[in-house]
Amino acid sequence: MDIWNQLMQGFVTAGTPINLLWALLGCTIGTAVGVLPGIGPATAVAMLLPITLKVDPTASMIFFAGIYYGAMYGGSTTSILLNTPGESGSMVTAMEGNKMAKSGRAGAALATSAIGSFVAGTIATVLVTFFAPLVANYAVKLGPPEYFLLMVLAFCTVSAVLGKSTLRGLVSLFVGLAMGLVGIDQITGQARYTGGVPELMDGLEVVLIAVGLFAVAEALYAVLYEGRSVETQNKMSKVHMTAEEWRRSWPAWLRATFIGIPFGCIPAGGSEIPTFLSYATEKKLSKHKEDFGTVGAIEGVAGPEAANNAAITATLIPLLTLGIPTSNTTAILLGAFQNYGIQPGPQLFDKNAALVWALIASLYIGNVMLLILNLPLVGLWVKLLKIPKPQLYAGILIFATVGVYGMRQSAFDLVLLYGIGLLGVVMRRFDFPTAPVVVGMILGPLAEAQMRNALSIGEGKWGVFLQRPASLVLLIIVLAVLLLPRLMKLRKRAA
Amino acid sequence: MKAPQTLIGVGTLALGALLAVGATQISSDAGYAGVGPNFLPWLVGAALLLCGGFLIWEARSGGFRQMEEPSGGGTGHWPGFVWVSIGILANAVLITTIGFILSCSLCFVLAVRGFKASEGRLDLSPKAWIVDALIGFAIAAPVYWMFTQLLAINLPGLTATGWI
Numbered sequence: 001m002d003i004w005n006q007l008m009q010g011f012v013t014a015g016t017p018i019n020l021l022w023a024l025l026g027c028t029i030g031t032a033v034g035v036l037p038g039i040g041p042a043t044a045v046a047m048l049l050p051i052t053l054k055v056d057p058t059a060s061m062i063f064f065a066g067i068y069y070g071a072m073y074g075g076s077t078t079s080i081l082l083n084t085p086g087e088s089g090s091m092v093t094a095m096e097g098n099k100m101a102k103s104g105r106a107g108a109a110l111a112t113s114a115i116g117s118f119v120a121g122t123i124a125t126v127l128v129t130f131f132a133p134l135v136a137n138y139a140v141k142l143g144p145p146e147y148f149l150l151m152v153l154a155f156c157t158v159s160a161v162l163g164k165s166t167l168r169g170l171v172s173l174f175v176g177l178a179m180g181l182v183g184i185d186q187i188t189g190q191a192r193y194t195g196g197v198p199e200l201m202d203g204l205e206v207v208l209i210a211v212g213l214f215a216v217a218e219a220l221y222a223v224l225y226e227g228r229s230v231e232t233q234n235k236m237s238k239v240h241m242t243a244e245e246w247r248r249s250w251p252a253w254l255r256a257t258f259i260g261i262p263f264g265c266i267p268a269g270g271s272e273i274p275t276f277l278s279y280a281t282e283k284k285l286s287k288h289k290e291d292f293g294t295v296g297a298i299e300g301v302a303g304p305e306a307a308n309n310a311a312i313t314a315t316l317i318p319l320l321t322l323g324i325p326t327s328n329t330t331a332i333l334l335g336a337f338q339n340y341g342i343q344p345g346p347q348l349f350d351k352n353a354a355l356v357w358a359l360i361a362s363l364y365i366g367n368v369m370l371l372i373l374n375l376p377l378v379g380l381w382v383k384l385l386k387i388p389k390p391q392l393y394a395g396i397l398i399f400a401t402v403g404v405y406g407m408r409q410s411a412f413d414l415v416l417l418y419g420i421g422l423l424g425v426v427m428r429r430f431d432f433p434t435a436p437v438v439v440g441m442i443l444g445p446l447a448e449a450q451m452r453n454a455l456s457i458g459e460g461k462w463g464v465f466l467q468r469p470a471s472l473v474l475l476i477i478v479l480a481v482l483l484l485p486r487l488m489k490l491r492k493r494a495a
Numbered sequence: 496m497k498a499p500q501t502l503i504g505v506g507t508l509a510l511g512a513l514l515a516v517g518a519t520q521i522s523s524d525a526g527y528a529g530v531g532p533n534f535l536p537w538l539v540g541a542a543l544l545l546c547g548g549f550l551i552w553e554a555r556s557g558g559f560r561q562m563e564e565p566s567g568g569g570t571g572h573w574p575g576f577v578w579v580s581i582g583i584l585a586n587a588v589l590i591t592t593i594g595f596i597l598s599c600s601l602c603f604v605l606a607v608r609g610f611k612a613s614e615g616r617l618d619l620s621p622k623a624w625i626v627d628a629l630i631g632f633a634i635a636a637p638v639y640w641m642f643t644q645l646l647a648i649n650l651p652g653l654t655a656t657g658w659i
Contacts, residue, residue, distance in 0.1 A: 051646055167560070188531070405595070456529075
């Protein structure tokens with residue numbers, strides 16, 4: 001019953017008027033950035049990181065979490081109504097959602113995705129509530145060698161497994177690690193790659209890299225290559241589901257929730273895989289196979305949307321209990337914690353229990369808020385799609401400036417921001433993934449410290465990673481993740 | 496596509512080399528750990544050199560593997576790009592002298608010119624400039640007030656009043 005008490009305590013903290021207001025603000029901004037093309041949750045959180053200078057940690061984490069999952073609700077609106085998905089997680093929703101909207105059932109598609117997101121988000125939050133403390137209890141027993149290997153596992157999955165090309169994923173990862181090297185070495189206090197510039201002593205600012213790589217790059221890419229793309233918008237219809245549509249939706253929601261959660265938990269973030277898996281499952285099990293790809297099947301919207309939200313919520317388990325981010329946004333959330341001098345990890349549940357439980361309670365509250373924001377008020381959000389592209393992107397540049405300048409008050413950072421933006425354009429054009437850069441930059445210094453601590457324990461011998469059973473198991477998993485897909489490919493080719 | 500891809504490989508090599516050169520200046524004092532603060536720099540530098548080599552090889556032998564077709568047009572719209580670039584850089588140069596609101600409004604106006612140019616409807620009439628400047632102001636000013644008045648985060652102003 002300990003968990004129960006702490007959760008109630010969390011509700012008390014999260015339920016104060018000021019924190020409720022932060023949650024509402026976060027959910028609203030999150031839905032807006034989800035709906036708007038060209039800006040996602042990672043960018044929005046990064047731009048707003050300067051508030052960590054003034055706002056207290058509980059309030060700002062509630063706020064950022066609201067943005068994080070609010071964007072998932074909003075993203076589905078865009079992918080159903082426009083013919084371009086808002087963010088990668090809603091790519092699959094777009095397939096059937098668009099077909100439904102074209103045949104005049106946009107309202108039903110929006111309803112099933114909002115309610116599905118709510119169901120999946122809530123179930124996933126319940127699991128976070130009960131599992132996160134368990135994982136944390138277990139994680140306390142892990143030493144530096146195990147942590148280091150868990151981080152290596154996160155690096156491998158983010159860069160080598162998820163992308164299309166392992167080589168380009170690794171390039172991104174090492175560029176990120178290189179960025180993370182700039183600044184003071186955590187263990188010896190020695191300056192590295194600062195070139196004597198005092199601003200670089202603190203390292204490169206997360207806001208700068210994230211906003212440059214996402215927001216500025218997105219704007220520059222749009223002006224260069226997407227001026228001629230024409231978008232068509234589908235007609236809205238009444239937000240309503242028939243009894244038949246309910247019957248077809250709810251099994252899909254539940255199945256997808258349990259497909260999504262494990263993918264969020266393991267350090268292999270990204271919601272592409274669970275959404276595709278859920279889509280494939282629904283297509284296989286559906287009694288209305290003829291609807292898929294023709295008039296649009298409601299299961300094909302309900303499943304992926306729920307899977308997306310379940311996975312997104314579950315990514316909080318590795319973030320909070322191990323301090324390991326598995327996606328762009330969680331990497332930036334980790335940066336936000338660091339700005340407060342808080343290191344997420346197993347001790348978080350002891351040292352900052354009030355904060356963690358308020359955050360978890362706010363997830364329940366936020367899901368309810370989002371359901372209300374997204375069902376009756378969906379018409380309001382649809383209006384956002386009418387903002388013309390030029391003003392939208394130019395406006396994003398203003399917000400980018402606030403985020404970067406507000407963090408360090410340095411005009412030079414704005415020039416750097418442009419440079420990072422150019423890097424982002426090249427990466428996007430040549431299909432380099434961006435998540436490894438951000439994850440590498442933020443997690444790199446932590447992984448290095450764990451590695452050197454591990455070697456200290458092993459008196460300078462690398463054998464320390466083999467001698468401890470837990471770390472040996474992790475090492476084998478890392479190798480399996482790296483080698484198995486390749487071996488399978490080779491076998492396929494041989495057969 | 497071949498030449499730019501090779502160039503990316505060369506850039507990766509250069510970054511790797513830069514890291515390696517920098518790594519020579521970092522002490523190797525290992526303490527109890529067996530590896531010192533220069534270990535990861537060497538590792539990352541070497542990895543980037545290796546990856547750069549592979550990228551060049553891929554580029555020279557049929558192009559990058561498993562490439563997703565990039566979205567949008569095949570060639571870039573450079574005039575629009577120049578407008579937006581000037582907007583961002585002007586903002587960086589002017590923000591401390593003319594203040595956040597005015598500098599960002601200027602950036603907004605210039606960027607809108609660029610995006611409209613790329614859509615093939617560049618409008619240089621005085622009316623369009625004024626309208627966009629007002630929209631830019633209407634976005635930048637509330638943002639500025641929210642940060643300076645509500646959150647007490649420093650942003651540069653034209654005056655010290657905290658209002659403009």
